[in-house]
């Protein structure tokens with residue numbers, strides 16, 4: 362895989378900003394290009410986590426982020442003692458989690474000059490956990506750097522936003538993503554297809570390039586627009602979309618769930634013998650902890666389902682984007698050339714205005730999926746809207 366700054370594709374300006382910060386961080390006292398709190402924003406798949414990890418690695422590396430030394434590799438593999446990467450598994454970051462982060466941030470670095478705290482999905486901070494973190498960000502120790510990641514500045518509490526330097530990532534151009542895949546050994550035509558189909562989502566592009574199942578699932582999704590011929594058909598299509606997302610998410614979360622459950626019961630003494638410990642007694646003792654674990658697992662599942670639905674929506678965007686290309690007679694290449702007959706038909710049967718309206722409806726659904734709304738209802742509303750013509 363491509364290492365170092367080159368893996369942050371299409372973000373020349375942001376890379377320059379971070380590199381300046383890294384070299385100012387070495388001065389004593391640090392220069393003004395370095396600061397203690399950063400808010401890294403950008404659309405899903407643009408590389409927020411990658412940017413945070415590269416910055417963290419460069420702050421720890423003797424060579425300002427070579428991407429190859431053992432220190433850099435430790436950061437990339439989440440095993441560097443002075444880099445903490447918090448990836449919230451639930452829809453909100455809890456007070457306990459925030460407290461844990463603040464405690465960790467106060468510890469002096471083990472090796473270098475910086476303790477780097479990466480908080481992915483900082484938009485999941487609520488009023489209470491956000492305000493707790495705010496205090497730590499406002500009065501950082503001289504060795505702590507906070508890197509908060511979120512989709513946009515509006516998603517973050519205004520008090521936190523105002524204390525951070527904002528690093529804005531953009532949607533990377535597909536050609537840059539394709540070059541990255543090629544550098545990782547993907548065949549050029551596959552790299553071009555996957556990058557355009559992923560609409561600037563780097564992780565999605567990589568999955569499409571490397572995983573045939575992902576490509577097959579995408580083909581299924583692209584048949585959906587042609588199925589939306591009646592109201593019952595819209596509901597059926599919505600049910601299929603949600604059911605597939607649920608199954609797919611379960612295949613990821615089920616093994617995690619049962620491992621965690623077993624581990625918890627073991628921690629409460631299951632398997633211990635000869636001390637009058639019965640299974641019923643263990644279950645009674647562990648009851649509260651099990652309930653807490655199950656709540657945590659439920660929100661992780663919810664999140665996994667939403668992530669999968671988001672990919673479906675990206676695929677649908679490429680379909681209607683192609684329809685629009687045909688309708689306005691633009692000479693850019695189609696993403697889904699192999700579907701030309703279907704695309705031609707939809708293009709002939711509708712207007713550019715209705716296609717724009719459909720694209721808006723999909724984008725709106727993507728946004729709403731990040732809220733607490735029911736995915737089933739959102740997807741049903743979308744398929745009905747797409748069928749409206």
Ligand SMILES: [Zn+2]
Pocket residue numbers: 422423424425426427428429430431432433
């Ligand atoms: Zn290095």
